[in-house]
Amino acid sequence: MESYDYLFKIVLIGDSGVGKTNLLSQLTRGEFSAETKATIGVEFATRTFKIDNLVIKAQIWDTAGQERYRAITSAYYRGTLGALIVYDITRKSTLSNATKHWLTQLKEYSGEEIEIMMVGNKTDLEDERTVTVACGNDAAKSNNLNFLETSALDGSNVEKAFDELIKAVYRRRKTLDPEFKEALSRTEPAKNKKIIQIKKKKKKSCC
Numbered sequence: 001m002e003s004y005d006y007l008f009k010i011v012l013i014g015d016s017g018v019g020k021t022n023l024l025s026q027l028t029r030g031e032f033s034a035e036t037k038a039t040i041g042v043e044f045a046t047r048t049f050k051i052d053n054l055v056i057k058a059q060i061w062d063t064a065g066q067e068r069y070r071a072i073t074s075a076y077y078r079g080t081l082g083a084l085i086v087y088d089i090t091r092k093s094t095l096s097n098a099t100k101h102w103l104t105q106l107k108e109y110s111g112e113e114i115e116i117m118m119v120g121n122k123t124d125l126e127d128e129r130t131v132t133v134a135c136g137n138d139a140a141k142s143n144n145l146n147f148l149e150t151s152a153l154d155g156s157n158v159e160k161a162f163d164e165l166i167k168a169v170y171r172r173r174k175t176l177d178p179e180f181k182e183a184l185s186r187t188e189p190a191k192n193k194k195i196i197q198i199k200k201k202k203k204k205s206c207c
Contacts, residue, residue, distance in 0.1 A: 004048055004057035008169055009079050010162075011061045013102045014086035015094045019121040022152035023086065024062050027162055032153050049166045058166055077109035082116070082169040084161060089120045089136070089149065090128040099139055113176055115168040119161055120149040 012020040021043075025031045028045045044061045061076055085102050087094040098118065106116065118140035120131060133149060140147035146164065150157040173180040 004055040006054065007057045007059060008081045008166065009061070010058050010082045010084070010165065010169075011063055011077060011080050011106075012084050012086060013063050013106060014084075015088070015091075015097050015102075018086045018088040018091075018094050019152045020084075020086050021062050023084070023119075023121060023150065023158055023161075024060055026152045026155050026158045027060075030155070032155075047162070049163060051167060051170050056166055056170060058162070060162075075109075077106060080106075080110045080114060081173070082165045083110070083114060084117050084119050084165060085145070086119045086121050087131070087136070089122050089131045090125050092130050095120075095131050095136060095139060099143055103143060103145075113172060115146075115165060115172055117146040117148060117161060117165045117168075118143075120147075121152055123149050123156055124151040124153040 012024060014020055022032050024045055025033065028047050044059055047058050047060065049056045049058060061080075063076060083106055085098045085106070087098040103116070106114070118136065120133070120136040136149065137147050146168065148157055148161045148164070150161055152158060
């Protein structure tokens, strides 16, 4: 069994068909399938990353983008530390939904201190591009998100996207979470297995 120091929960969200499943498959198995079927509900895979001599295990949840599963997937946002919001550079509507729906839902159901990266996928279809790099970058910046374009087909920037997200989550937890910071100071690499989660703050009632 693979040993690790900390477990981070990460979610992949975005419209159906933007390539979430293939991004995860490319990251964890180095594979791409042109006949990938739409995800039903939620699936997940794991991948380890090494940061500051610590082994971080990312549990990455691939959520369904279909309308009928959106209520189901919202439950899986709880405890999430990082998210990749994926859109398809050949479909403008997926970028619009990324900010208007997926980002809104993520912020509603996850904790406040979460790292988010906007990912424009399918750069291998450059001839079919309808969303420019500048447009995607502007959408990310206006919502204070990190941004990167990827290709699940040829693997371009796939590992980089996840690696940057995991490092950003690690830095945020190290800076903002006293318990995490204290644990880091006494952790022996790959021995203390600790699941790091965000506790969502309860909203105060006006009555």
